[in-house]
Amino acid sequence: MDLSRVRRAAVPLAAGSLAVGILAGPGQAAPAPVGWTAAWGASPQAPSTGFTPNWSQEGFSGQSVRQVVRVTEDGDLVRIRLSNRYGTSPLHVTGATIARTARGAAVEEGSVRRLTFDGRASTRILAHGELRGDAVAMDLKRLESVTVTLYLAGTTGPATFHSQGWTDSYRAQGDHRADTTGAAYTGRTRSWYYLSGIEVGRAKGGPSVRRAGESEDGVVVFGDSITDGFGSTPNADRRYSDALAELTGRPVVNQGIGGNLVLNDSAWYGERATARFGRDVLDQPGASTVVILEGVNDIGFSEAARGPNPPATYKPAPVVTTAELVAGYRELIDAAHDKGLKAVGATLLPLKGSDHWGPHAARVSDEVNEWIRHSGEFDAYADFDKALASPSDPDRLHPAYDHGDALHPNDAGYRVMAREVAEVLGR
CATH class of the missing domain: 3.40.50.1110 (SGNH hydrolase)
Known part of the structure; x- marks a missing residue:
């Protein structure tokens, strides 16, 4: 298949995908556009048994799934990328957070940020679709770990995932997006679910903090x-x-x-x-x-x-x-x-x-x-x-x-x- 045709036929990113900054408040000037950099990614896969036990085929119902990733770029803005590429029905994400990782399923006190999608706490991703969320202010250093938590109040059906995460992901019954301890997260696998990217940007302007001679490519x-x-x-x-x-x-x-x-x-x-x-x-x-x-x-x-x-x-x-x-x-x-x-x-x-x-x-x-x-x-x-x-x-x-x-x-x-x-x- 010709790759140029593949690119043109790709499913458009859903609402919220083109957010390039933080919305200005009353009387404030709109921020300058943000140049985004992919800082972490995982290629989406269809639900399958995989190499190790995972939750992709059973999916989620009234549960929170907490996932740990390491970013490879610094910035003061962050947004996530979600994929329902292999879903056969719309995916309803009730809410999501991002925080600095502490240990296991725990996150650092005071670091939890609620994520939005086109200004709303919840979002709906069509079958075979994906989206980028809105930007949220969060100072990140390259090579630090962050934890993304998705709360899925409904029943998802089989989940788009990435089989070989080589990093523990966690599951809890109910809404535990804002928890800082990991006590509720009693389930564990080594796959990632729906989360396909973390992108960082800079609202403050100026170059990132790097050692001399380092490239931003x-x-x-x-x-x-x-x-x-x-x-x-x-x-x-x-x-x-x-x-x-x-x-x-x-x-x-x-x-x-x-x-x-x-x-x-x-x-x-x-x-x-x-x-x-x-x-x-x-x-x-x-x-x-x-x-x-x-x-x-x-x-x-x-x-x-x-x-x-x-x-x-x-x-x-x-x-x-x-x-x-x-x-x-x-x-x-x-x-x-x-x-x-x-x-x-x-x-x-x-x-x-x-x-x-x-x-x-x-x-x-x-x-x-x-x-x-x-x-x-x-x-x-x-x-x-x-x-x-x-x-x-x-x-x-x-x-x-x-x-x-x-x-x-x-x-x-x-x-x-x-x-x-x-x-x-x-x-």
Whole structure:
């Protein structure tokens, strides 16, 4: 599918999405427009069983859901982005708050801010729609955690969510938006629900507080479970995107989906990369660069499907050629360039010994990596393949970087990935 058509056909943001400042009071001058920057993100997915237990299929009814995220940009205004992309009926959000995270489900005393949507406490998001809320004044420092609480008084039905949050989210019966303790939040999962973005701005004007030489250019990391952070330590913010934000000082938004494919949609692992790129990358305010790491599932699912007990979630699993995968990359590169973004390619990591490995995957991964290195079609590339390879066998992950499945890195491996990208970005 042509990505320019995908962008034009995207569902418009609902009322409240274009709020660019705080409403002026009587006798006050209207504030200057705000330049927004995406400071955190999670790509929406259809309700599914996921990798770990979650609430997406049962949804919510008369409950509060509290979610913790870490922002990668500072500012004195904040707004949230909500998605009902995979809902089959309108989503009624009775109310929402944002606060500084304390510990677990608890938030800091005095930090709770009530959120509004087009000036109202509640909002209705149509099926397949999304919206941005109004701006609220809140001084935020980059790399601090905030807690967003949604109160859903009605019955939502199955919920749009992001499966692999690697951070605890909490659920309570009743309206506990304003609670500072986490006592009422007795349910817990590691997924995010409806919340798909946090954006920050500055009402006071002037540059953000940064170390000398730091850039304000936002980076979107786009890919599959390796980008999503599979195997990183939960509740520790040790994905490669987290390390990249720490190393560069840039805003970094993670748009990985575990199991995602470049060329095929999946009931479990999201829309194909070429279909979701417009929503997940091109609609991120303040972004100037996208790092693309995807394709290992396109070539690996067909290998896994030949095993004795192939996972049902790996279907469809067609045998994908190098030429087909390269065509998908070109579509992503062209879309990024059309929007004025720099496209950084990342070589596929070594995968020998994993369930994705086999003769076809071995050949295609090598061919794809050589194309990424030498074609010149990406603006730059990060060579994860070489950086994380075992010194005794370049087709295998280095044992020091292996989470344990010969496919996904551990915290140390993700840190190496971040250093590779930081070097490419000039940090």
